[in-house]
Amino acid sequence: MKFSTQCVHAGQSPDPETGAIMTPIYMSSTYVQESPGVHKGYEYSRTHNPTRTALQNNLAALEGGEFAFAFASGCAATASLFICLSTGDHIVAMDDLYGGTRRLITQVFGRWGITCDFVDLSDSKNLAPALKPNTKLIWIETPSNPMLKLVDISVISKIAHSKNIPVAVDNTFATPCLQQPLKLGADLVVHSTTKYLGGHSDLVGGAIMTHSPEWAERIKFVSNSVGAIPSPMDCFLLLRATKTLAARMKAHCENALQIAQFLEKHPQVERVIYPGLESHPQHPLCKKQMLAAGGMISFVIQGGLGAAKHFTQSTRLFSCAESLGGVESLIELPAIMTHASVPLEARKNLGIVDGLIRLSVGIEDPIDLLTDLDNSFP
Ligand code: P1T
Secondary structure: OOHHHHHHHOOOOOOOOOOOOOOOOOOOOEOOOOEOOEOOOOOEOOOOOHHHHHHHHHHHHHOOOOEEEEEOOHHHHHHHHHOOOOOOOEEEEEOOOOHHHHHHHHHHHHHHOOEEEEEOOOOHHHHHHHOOOOEEEEEEEOOOOOOOOOOOHHHHHHHHHOOOOOEEEEOOOOHHHHOOHHHHOOOEEEEEOOOOOOOOOOOOOEEEEEOOHHHHHHHHHHHHHHOOOOOHHHHHHHHHHHOOHHHHHHHHHHHHHHHHHHHHHOOOEEEEEOOOOOOOOOHHHHHHHOOOOOOEEEEEEOOHHHHHHHHHHHOOOOEEOOOOOOOOOEEEOOOOOOOOOOOHHHHHHHOOOOOEEEEEOOOOOHHHHHHHHHHHOO
16 A cells, blocks of 8 residues: 555454444443454553554554554653663763754653764764764654754664664654654654644654564553543544645745745855755755655744844744644744753754744645745845
8 A cells, every 4th residue: 555545444344243334433441342352452441442552553554664663752652662662771872853852862762861963874883983882762753843853763773783782763744654763774763643644733652663563562561551641532532633744845845945945045144954955965865865845844033032022023924832743834943942942052962053043834825834934134
């Protein structure tokens, strides 16, 4: 099956009882057993739920993995993976990351004796010198949040695997529509399904996909033990949303490319960061690794924080809000919003300056979006 067909059908079949074409929302915490221990595969909804099962089968198919596990948020998925590590283990993580992921690593798992080096893995040569005898996980975001740096997943996976270290890729920005890390050699894929997979800014969720039975066992155990699972209602909403993922991503990518080209020519813009532009330092990797460059753009406006705030408050269609990946366009300032928890020194090194503006380009008409941006410059 091709990707867009999988989006609509994978993991789902009409309800055998009624023929309902949409997977029912099984709002049930428990399941009646025929006799003690004899059941239909469902005992208790922290462990299994039929709506979640359908969603997980759909998500596994989209990422080309054997297994998928749905979580209550992207952070819950990330934390459930890090919980599989032990005190004394070391992580090598991409230096540019969602601020909440960095906070989780340093301020939560740091207290448990798990250490991490944040390394610029957009240059694969930086990986080998960062590895330690106790390195147990490589954590990548590509494109990264918010600087949209790319990491060569297959090269990093080869280096990591030569030392038996697993590679996890947060594929939230690209989605499996544009890039399938498991097929490129990664061991684990993590998503904030709140974003493009959910697509409508109406749910918070996360997921982990893998083709490794060993990792699947570990994650299943943690998911059941910790219980950071999504509700059946959220599973339904997400399953409904992934049906249109391919169609939505096409519109996001087409709109974003036009907007990036417009911003690049604008005299009041200092710098545009979009992997689909030839000016992006890793444009060749984008063409090799991704089907299209995605719906996220970062740019630096002339005039620093004052100008950035003014711009963000002037747009009419782009709403000022955290998050991304919904059908509606959003605008935000990473330095004081999504990445405020990143230490100032790290923000400076990464280029998260006060004038950096991040756009999540929606699927509205591109003419309207371009007009909105054009009208918002002072
Ligand atoms: O918000 P949550 O569903 O818990 O997902 C966390 C997360 C994980 N990975 C990436 C790449 C993310 O961007 C996020 C959340 N990001 C935002 C809320 C944001 O505005 O960047």
